[in-house]
């Protein structure tokens with residue numbers, strides 16, 4: 001028995017086993033690591049190339065209903081942006097060293113088949129929503145439009161199920177989108193089909209932070225070089241009372257874990273998206289969702305206003321190209 005064990009460990013690894021191990025390990029690497037390992041031998045180069053092409057074909061890595069490809073008209077051989085982990089829903093703080101494979105041959109299909117993750121992080125125990133039988137119609141008490149926009153949906157406290165028509169923001173991306181790289185703004189999210197006014201685009205998913213943590217992170221992000229590996233995507237949404245005082249603040253950081261909305265660039269004219277604070281019956285926390293604020297043509301870039309430039313006058317240069325461009329990007333500094 002001892003002799004057989006000795007023989008096994010001293011055997012050279014067959015090439016097949018090496019190939020299999022590399023295919024398991026390499027999807028955990030970021031583009032810089034992948035590029036450096038791919039230069040060491042032909043086999044690793046081939047596996048890295050395959051992983052990169054799978055990543056390029058779907059920025060969501062199989063977490064959304066439809067693939068969202070990376071297209072780079074500037075450099076055809078460039079790497080997709082993969083310095084973040086994909087989450088289709090809100091999540092709590094993640095550790096710095098948290099890694100997940102992306103680009104292996106079997107990650108996308110099982111994720112789609114596994115179904116949609118629960119969009120609600122916390123529920124209100126005992127909360128009751130609607131009791132509509134046979135689907136929610138116009139009389140559903142959860143429907144509470146704020147002008148043209150819906151700001152309330154059915155939720156975990158309701159009797160209706162996930163097929164209810166008053167849960168449009170809970171099923172993930174249902175329109176064709178793509179990621180396109182711009183020389184000055186970096187990656188951006190684009191419509192890959194016509195999107196009518198009012199259509200739900202996607203939830204802003206990422207780490208939910210306390211205001212103290214958000215301020216600390218924003219200070220750290222402000223020190224990053226404008227063109228570096230990591231592009232910051234910390235969104236702060238505030239709700240105001242009629243008096244103008246802030247009554248609620250949501251901090252969502254999609255820098256290290258987020259979804260495709262982390263790629264939406266800023267436009268000084270407000271862009272073509274509405275940011276909606278969506279509440280659901282029985283859900284403790286609201287979610288931030290994007291809707292088309294007008295008809296959006298195929299190949300048009302999706303954008304919204306990051307905020308008021310007066311908050312931070314020495315921000316990064318803005319290249320939104322709108323007639324009302326203030327010349328600098330807004331950045332939260334309070």
Ligand SMILES: C[S@@+](CC[C@H](N)C(=O)[O-])C[C@H]1O[C@@H](n2cnc3c(N)ncnc32)[C@H](O)[C@@H]1O
Pocket residue numbers: 081184185186187188226231232233234262263264265266267316317318319320329
């Ligand atoms: C939330 S990320 C958006 C995605 C980013 N373009 C990327 O490649 O990852 C925010 C960053 O995008 C860039 N950006 C967004 N809007 C821009 C604009 N109008 N002009 C210049 N850069 C912009 C800035 O570098 C900003 O820090």
